[in-house]
Amino acid sequence: MKLPFIALAAVAAALLAEPAEAQPEIVTMQLDSAVVLMAGGGFAPSDEAVMGRLSQGADEEFELELDGGEYLVVGVCDGHCTDLDLVLTNGGGDEVEADRELDDIPMLSIQGQRGTFVLSVQMATCSSSGCHYGVRVFHKR
Known part of the structure; x- marks a missing residue:
């Protein structure tokens, strides 16, 4: 499922030279692309x-x-x-799913879990004083 996200990485790389004020727009564009890619796999934004x-x-x-x-x-x-x-933990603090790979497009695949969970977004590597991020949850239709 990660292969379609190579396109998102290409978008980010192409826009790297954009000024700092354009960085939130890069995140928005990547999330918009994710919606289209996920729809092809039968997923819709939650x-x-x-x-x-x-x-x-x-x-x-x-x-x-x-x-x-x-x-x-x-x-x-x-x-x-x-x-x-990205790290997902349950109410007891136990890790349910995590993506700690060395990449800038983490994904979690979650099946059959019910209840309230905590999603932690962790900025592992950022070359400026702060980096913009976005997270979107998709559910299978």
């Missing part, structure tokens, strides 16, 4: 995208409600970010 800015080594957490279906969580980041990670 909610609005979450976007923010983090410095290297920082993280942000969000609650995520799952109903037992099949989900994909996709993260993207701007041209100054080379490694973004």
